[in-house]
Amino acid sequence: MDTRQLRTFVAIAEHGTFARAALIVNLTPSAVSQQVHSLEQELDTQLFNRDSRPPSLNLQGLKMLETAKQVLALVDETRGVLSGKQITGTLNIGSVRTSTIGLLPRAIVALRQEFPELNVNLRVGMSSTLISDVNADRLDVAVVAEHSGVSRDLLWSPFIREPLVVIAPPGTPPMPVQQLLETLPFVRFGSNVPLGAMINNELARLGIAVKDIAEIDTVPAIVECVAAGLGASIVPNIAVRENGRDMLTLPFGEPQVFRQIGMIHRPSSAKAELLTALHNKLAEVAGEFGVYRAEPSLRRS
Template identity: 25%
Template sequence: MDTQSLRAFLAVAEQGSFSLAAEQLHLTQPAVSKRVAVLESQIGARLFDRIGRHIGLTEAGHTLLPRARQILVMFDDTQRALANLHGEIGGSLSLATSHHVGLHRLPPLLKAFTRDHPAVRLDLRFLDSEQAYQEVLDGGLELAVVTLAPSPSQELVTVPVWVDQLYFVCSREHPLAACEELPLSALSDFNAVLPGELTFTRGIVTETFAQEGLRVHVSISTNYLETLKMMVGIGLGWSVLPETLIDDELYCLPIRHRPIERPLGYLYHRGRTLSNAARAMLEVLEQTRREQAD
């Protein structure tokens, strides 16, 4: 049972497609199929049911999936530990970030990091914060710089670097824009456009209302804050957005309530051996955190 076959199996299981797995692994589809076939031959069982265009895990596939992840995490961890002995900062660094953090917080840090460590191959992935969180937890990523979970897993080290203050906003033509002062309850009478139901940011907002015994009526959801800004701007509802997205198109509502804040920062698995490249990135993030605190 070789690691290449296990990686091909995992990619197909996660993507639900041999062609998408091939793209992810930078291989041809026949090469991925061959590696999965080799693995099936080794364990003596089919791993996938192929019905039409649908691909699903068999019972053997479901049994192998968590063990394959564990084997590859242990293998990669061992490789990093051995590579770290040389003290060189190079190799690949798998780093995930959300679109908003990646656009508005990370660019100067990445510029400094790539300038100081040109031998590092940066594998940067743009994911929803929740997906990045799970990928780090499962061992698929070394680091993530995202919105932090309100109740993080004890298996993860999570460190806030920035604090995003979220502002209640609407379009300048919205009925709420005519009010000079508003209680939080006034927003419950109007539709909201907010991030998806399972996002950390949505949870922070709805919990704020729930503490006051209020409900939020969400008419439209999207995980892209820039899209939310557009929908607010054309009058589809009120929302909460960070300061980085607020401009003259939007009206900041004068809500009588403490500001809603969300922590942005980095996270990694507590039990993982970090590469020298990852440790170098943490130094950059820690420097930024200290500067924010001053």
């Protein structure tokens, strides 16, 4: 088995046919078939269902595809380290919308300043979809809030632990949190994600009866509504940390409630060192609430 066979195998899986893969790896279709045949002989198993046209990956082929991608990524990274070249390649990142408020773009910019030859693809989506894509190796990492649906095969590590705060329109006179939330109309975070459940559970525990005026599924839109005077709400500290727009801000919860955002990825990822660097860039831009982890050295030219 060699990396040429693995690259050909991955090209077939990604492009659908032996003929298209041949164009990608710059071989003839017959040479592609020979490489696949040799790989199957060495593994002593068939990787394709040849009853279909074009041939499709069978169960063993799907398992091998994941392994092949990991091996090739590790080989490419090792070559870069041993040659002393800068980190290259592509880092595929998925993120929920909440954690993209300022943090992730700034962390990516800082990461690319350190590794200018690195390409980054960013996709925003729902936590469950992003976690599934990490599992299926379609993403290198997902940036999500603390999540109960993470399998044991994935690693979740927080890079920020921040408090939740009550926000009220500019000019609101100071008053106890319960009085404020029960007096002003309430702009509810209506997204079906852990943050929404965390807020609702604490309101119920404290016995605070709010009067909803709006239900909105993005934190930035909630902040805009509160700043415009629509009512009060509860958001993560980062949403108003740099520009509170003179809104009244009070701690939420007794004791104050904190939420965590972290990275989910495979522990055996060939890009593990690069992911650690991204993690610590995120912790850095998170400021006082950042959570760091030990950072392996990455060689640079």
